[in-house]
Amino acid sequence: MASGTLYTYPDNFRAQKVLIAAQYSGANVKVDPAFVFGETNKKEDFLKKFPLGKVPAFETSDGKFLSESNAIAFYVSNKQLRGSSDLEQAQVQQWLSFADSEILPASCTWVYPAISIMQFNKQSTDRAKEDVKRLLQALNSHLLTRTYLVGERITLADIAVSTSLLNLYQYVLDANFRKPYQNVNRWFTTLVNQPQFKAVVKDFKLCDTAAEFDAKKFAEFQGKSGGAEPKKEGGKKQKKSESEKEPKKQEPKKKQEKEKEPETEPDAADEALALEPKQKDPFADVPAGTFNLDEFKRCYSNEDESVSIPFFWEKLDKENWSIWIGEYKYNDELEKVFMSCNLITGMFQRIEKLKKNAFASVCLFGTDGDSSISGIWVFRGQKLAFELSPDWQTDYESYKWTKLDANSPDTKKLVNEYFSWSGADSKGRKFNQGKIFK
Amino acid sequence: MVLCDANVITNTCKFLNLNAPGDIAFLPSGEVILKTKSKEVKGFASVLESIIISQGNASHLVPSNPEELAQLRQWLEICITTVNFADSQSTAIKELNERLAKVNFLVGNRISVADAVLYYTIYPVLARATMHEKEQFCHLSRWFSTVQHLPKLKAGHETIAFSRNPLYSN
Numbered sequence: 001m002a003s004g005t006l007y008t009y010p011d012n013f014r015a016q017k018v019l020i021a022a023q024y025s026g027a028n029v030k031v032d033p034a035f036v037f038g039e040t041n042k043k044e045d046f047l048k049k050f051p052l053g054k055v056p057a058f059e060t061s062d063g064k065f066l067s068e069s070n071a072i073a074f075y076v077s078n079k080q081l082r083g084s085s086d087l088e089q090a091q092v093q094q095w096l097s098f099a100d101s102e103i104l105p106a107s108c109t110w111v112y113p114a115i116s117i118m119q120f121n122k123q124s125t126d127r128a129k130e131d132v133k134r135l136l137q138a139l140n141s142h143l144l145t146r147t148y149l150v151g152e153r154i155t156l157a158d159i160a161v162s163t164s165l166l167n168l169y170q171y172v173l174d175a176n177f178r179k180p181y182q183n184v185n186r187w188f189t190t191l192v193n194q195p196q197f198k199a200v201v202k203d204f205k206l207c208d209t210a211a212e213f214d215a216k217k218f219a220e221f222q223g224k225s226g227g228a229e230p231k232k233e234g235g236k237k238q239k240k241s242e243s244e245k246e247p248k249k250q251e252p253k254k255k256q257e258k259e260k261e262p263e264t265e266p267d268a269a270d271e272a273l274a275l276e277p278k279q280k281d282p283f284a285d286v287p288a289g290t291f292n293l294d295e296f297k298r299c300y301s302n303e304d305e306s307v308s309i310p311f312f313w314e315k316l317d318k319e320n321w322s323i324w325i326g327e328y329k330y331n332d333e334l335e336k337v338f339m340s341c342n343l344i345t346g347m348f349q350r351i352e353k354l355k356k357n358a359f360a361s362v363c364l365f366g367t368d369g370d371s372s373i374s375g376i377w378v379f380r381g382q383k384l385a386f387e388l389s390p391d392w393q394t395d396y397e398s399y400k401w402t403k404l405d406a407n408s409p410d411t412k413k414l415v416n417e418y419f420s421w422s423g424a425d426s427k428g429r430k431f432n433q434g435k436i437f438k
Numbered sequence: 439m440v441l442c443d444a445n446v447i448t449n450t451c452k453f454l455n456l457n458a459p460g461d462i463a464f465l466p467s468g469e470v471i472l473k474t475k476s477k478e479v480k481g482f483a484s485v486l487e488s489i490i491i492s493q494g495n496a497s498h499l500v501p502s503n504p505e506e507l508a509q510l511r512q513w514l515e516i517c518i519t520t521v522n523f524a525d526s527q528s529t530a531i532k533e534l535n536e537r538l539a540k541v542n543f544l545v546g547n548r549i550s551v552a553d554a555v556l557y558y559t560i561y562p563v564l565a566r567a568t569m570h571e572k573e574q575f576c577h578l579s580r581w582f583s584t585v586q587h588l589p590k591l592k593a594g595h596e597t598i599a600f601s602r603n604p605l606y607s608n
């Protein structure tokens with residue numbers, strides 16, 4: 001069975017194609033953790049193995065070298081993925097080419113300006129959108145009578161075409177746009193929910209609101225990728241980067257040129273994207289379990305607590321979620337009630353991004369001059385969630401955190417009191433005000 | 439003709455590699471009944487449910503989380519209430535076809551025992567349907583042609599052919 005090392009930057013959809021194939025075949029593919037895009041692949045020893053210096057690139061355990069993601073994906077695949085007859089194998093090749101030469105150019109031309117890493121040009125974007133529609137329509141007809149692209153099982157064709165659609169589905173195909181392509185949506189959803197895909201792409205979310213070009217972000221981005229430039233070595237590369245920066249200085253003239261040859265652009269932006277390490281989701285390594293937080297939040301907002309609290313206990317996945325009590329350490333310093341409330345809402349604002357994976361009811365007990373703050377928190381994972389990201393650590397040290405046993409009746413009572421804004425604190429001070437983090 | 443019969447139940451047991459946890463009998467009314475040492479369960483959906491649940495989490499073909507179990511129950515109900523008296527021209531088939539428009543598998547995103555139950559239930563209808571009919575309920579046909587490929591389901595059942603070029607796609 002194939003085994004070896006894959007060189008790539010993180011979240012590269014071409015590398016994901018390889019890694020998903022390896023998940024199916026059981027091939028032993030390790031991603032080189034030391035790889036730095038723009039550095040490693042410019043070094044002499046790398047170029048000796050892979051003369052074009054492009055990634056993904058693959059080094060087999062017995063010292064053979066492969067570049068081009070389709071070739072690598074084929075190499076790490078098993079029989080099922082490659083297709084089980086001559087015809088099926090040819091069909092798999094057909095879809096690999098379709099992904100590379102039809103979908104990717106259209107996808108990059110639309111998505112990269114939309115996420116502001118490439119200059120926006122209305123004409124090119126409009127044309128790309130039309131291309132995407134045409135391609136999705138073709139796929140949609142094909143998938144009307146089929147579960148998978150080739151044969152009755154998942155093949156490399158499904159892996160390659162779906163990974164080439166990842167950026168589109170993530171950034172720009174909002175519910176309205178994708179509505180006519182129900183068969184493609186069905187097929188894509190099935191795929192990204194397979195354990196072998198999830199192991200590589202994690203929890204994929206379909207686009208809510210289509211991303212649109214933001215000139216300010218683009219300028220910032222150019223500034224950043226320009227800053228990274230001195231790291232690059234080699235004359236040819238240097239020149240290419242220089243010309244990439246040009247549009248900033250000579251906007252009007254460059255624009256016209258662009259309209260002539262938008263096809264050459266995505267490649268450059270591809271690299272730019274690679275230089276910008278995507279921010280890692282702090283919860284990436286924490287299993288999501290079965291508890292649907294949004295569903296509970298909706299229930300909590302719309303229903304009486306007599307409904308939402310039992311709902312909470314019924315749905316809570318105790319293995320993958322934990323319940324905590326956080327008690328403010330400096331209650332003696334609390335004066336006016338409104339100030340205490342600001343303390344709570346301020347904290348909520350600073351940890352806005354944690355909302356996706358946490359829920360809390362934080363209460364103020366007592367009155368002006370004699371009060372306390374404490375709250376019940378529910379986090380994905382068994383650890384205190386604030387520790388997952390430095391961005392969330394401004395306030396949490398002002399609280400004493402205690403993990404509660406989700407099975408104990410005492411916890412049940414506490415949770416019920418905090419969620420329904422009733423009861424008193426440990427010193428008997430009555431509930432005064434509450435704030436919900438949701 | 440009734441589709442939800444003893445064959446579906448015995449085939450489902452075979453599919454899960456298990457013996458029925460008791461005796462299966464039919465009342466004069468046609469209703470199926472499962473008698474175990476401790477209890478009696480009546481009705482197609484309930485009998486199947488207790489057989490499937492008795493399997494516990496031992497098989498990856500049995501849904502394990504509460505949401506998927508609820509979907510499984512719903513499909514057992516659909517089998518007995520909608521599919522049971524279906525033939526290739528009934529509205530039941532149209533309804534079933536609509537239900538399958540947006541999904542590839544009945545529960546979650548993979549083949550499970552729910553697909554097996556529907557497969558065994560609907561097999562006689564599709565075996566008799568004309569190519570023209572099968573093209574009209576294309577979602578049902580698509581689903582069937584994929585699940586019939588599972589080796590366990592193939593065993594003892596002739597593969598049913600479906601045309602790949604829909605003539606009618608409303």
Ligand SMILES: N[C@@H](CCC(=O)N[C@@H](CS)C(=O)NCC(=O)O)C(=O)O
Nearest residue numbers: 014053054055056068069070270271
């Ligand atoms: N057709 C190639 C494309 C690979 C490619 O363009 N890689 C880009 C990054 S996404 C790269 O490594 N560029 C570096 C360079 O050109 O120096 C494949 O599918 O593997």
